[in-house]
Amino acid sequence: MYWKRLDRNLKVRLVGEGLFNICYWMYFPFIALYFSMTLGSEVAGAFMMLPPLVSMIGNLASGNLADHFGRRPILIGGAAIQTVMFVFFACSFSPWLDYAAFIGIALGSALYRAPSLAMVADVVPEEERRDVFALFATTNNMGAVVGPVMGAFLFFQFRQILLWTTASVLLLYLLCLILFVNETKPTSTHEKQVSVIAGVKHACVAYRHILGDRVFARFIIAGVFSVMTIMQLDLYLAYYIVTEIPDQRFLFFELGSMLLTGETILGWMLALNGLLFVMLVFPLANWTKRWKERDLFVFSCLLSGIGMFALGFVSTIWSLLLLTVVFTVGELLRAPISDSFVSRYAPMESRAMYIGASNLQYTVGRMLAPLTILFATWVAPLGIFFFMLVCSLASAALYTNLFRMISQNKEKHERGS
Template sequence: MNWFKWDLNLKIRLIGDSLFNMLFWMYFPFITLFFSDAFGKSIASMLMAVPPLISLLGSLFGGYLSDRWGRRPAMLLGAFLQTFMFAAFALSSSHWLEYIAYIGLGLGGAIYTPGSSAMVADVTPEKDRRMVFATFVTGRNIGAVFGPALGSVFFFQYRNELLWTCTIVTLLYFVAILAWIRETLPPSAKMNRSGSKLPAILKEQVQSYGVIFRDKVFALYICAGILVTIAFMQLDMYLAFYVKEYVPAQTLLAFRGWTFNLSSEQVFGWMLGLNGLLFVLCVMPVTKLFEKWPERNVLIMSSLLFGAGMLMIGLTTHVWLLFVFTVIFTIGELSRSPVTDSFVSKYAPVHARGQYMGAANLQFFVGRFIAPVTIFLSSWFSPLVVFGFIFLVTVLSSILYVQVFRIIPADLYRQQEEKDISLES
């Protein structure tokens, strides 16, 4: 689908999301260090466990809000909350207020995201969704690659200027949503609205998500996602530990007596840089390559390829082999990203698409919560055993994906979508 043929909603949001994500990655990697200096490592480690839980609740609420009142109100609320919290962070003279502002930033993003993803599905033909989601993934990862490098300067030396820039950008994005983004909530969703009193709203939300989590197919899908997220999170957890502890400093390049050497920490930095660069450069080509593949095959291949790449890393400490295996697991990781949103958008009933998008985020929150188990295992077992565990969870994930698509064949959720569209007309 040519970018010039995109709906105006998508064009505005791609630009806004990419700009904001660049700013996000200029402060996010350093926030734990910031609060560690402010509160001490022990307190900071406990404090950092709270924002993901708040964001999980925000994601569920954002999904409910986007289905009940519209994608646009949920996105406006999320963008406004982020604007307000950035300003509070910039004006604050208290570390506790800064911590509350940081929680609020995560909450605003969590409320915004399900409606934003649902809107992509609302305005994009089913056959084009993978490529559109892949374009959004590319925009996000441009920020993830360049943001930390810029943030290492601006966050520590010009923090207030950075925070005010974030405030202005999110405010302008809020205005753009208000002025130019149109509502895309399907008519079938509007018919499901109930009373507006708080007890009725809370009861309706609990009932709605109760139905979703009792959906056997979706529950299996979330469990598979939790397992593979545990593996994906090792890029920032056990992989960092392994490279630092077991990979020696070594020569990367040598020519006529000239050598270019990397320390253990630099080897890990290059692996992360390669991972990020591949995400930016290869999400679109890889998505195009697998465009005709069913979601089933892509999800299974992604899990196994990532797990195999990580397992092979545990077999070597040679820097060039580490780079090769990084390419392997990165292809597995990036091939999955556009497909997950595409699958949920097709599987979910149109009237509950936002809530399904919000509920799908549960796999990431739970996976991140469980992921540190590898650090615990590393104190008892060898690296090969730990990498074997990482490979095992990806194999189990692929088995669950097989079961998901055994219960619901590929053509079945297309029939579900056609049924919902007929209801709208």
């Protein structure tokens, strides 16, 4: 998908989200570590489970709101909440206020996600959606290349400046959304909302139907197990690298060497993770176009789980970077096909609600993922890495069962017709 062929809405969002994510990745990978240092690892592990719960509520609400009131107002609302919360974060003088701002940012992000994905599905033909979702994944992860390396220094030394910069970028993006982004909701799905209570009842009935779909429910549960593994790069793995991996020298062949601390090693791993997303997610999406979705989901889970589990057996910088490549490839194989699967599976009139419901896999996965930090006090690292492997294998098994059910349902439908 060439730039000139993209809808203007998507062009504005690609630029705005790309700039915001450069700032975002300077702070997000270190937030769990920051709360562990200021509130204690046990408290932080428990408290990091609350923002995903808030996100889950926001995702479900945003899907219903976007299907009834349109994508644009919910996008603007989500961006506005994040802008205000980053200002609050920058003005904070207490880790508890920092935590409150972090929850607000999670809510704004959740409100933003469902209409943003629905907007892509609204304006892009089905056969091109995987490419466009891959393009968004590439753009959104460009910040992950330089962000963690810069954030390893800026977040702890100049946190207020970093947060004010992020708030300023978000404010500019918010203005661009207001001025240049148009509504994309299909006209056939416009419905009149007679009251707030009626809207809530409609949402409850609709989500009960969506989550009662056995195929879609398995998709969400499989995603939860997969996300629990993927999210460890910013959670337990960050804690493990900083506290367990010894300082070591990195040799530049015969040109000299430099001492790497745990924080520096973590920054390099995060930067490599982001660089691989930028370089490979779009080419891989094209290369795997002829692969079956089932095979991509399963292979992704296996790479992520095996890569994470193997981290428990190594400690040198080269080994850590090599395994970062392994589990990152697993992650980026999954990124575009997950969104394209939902946009294809969902009925047009309920597209945003299905996307909002599908986000449960991310919010629930992120809510459960911090358990690894909570258990870090009592469980040896190898035990936690083994738990990540088990989660990945469970996800692979559920995806296999999911596509078997789809095939069986298709055969029944063909026989019935």
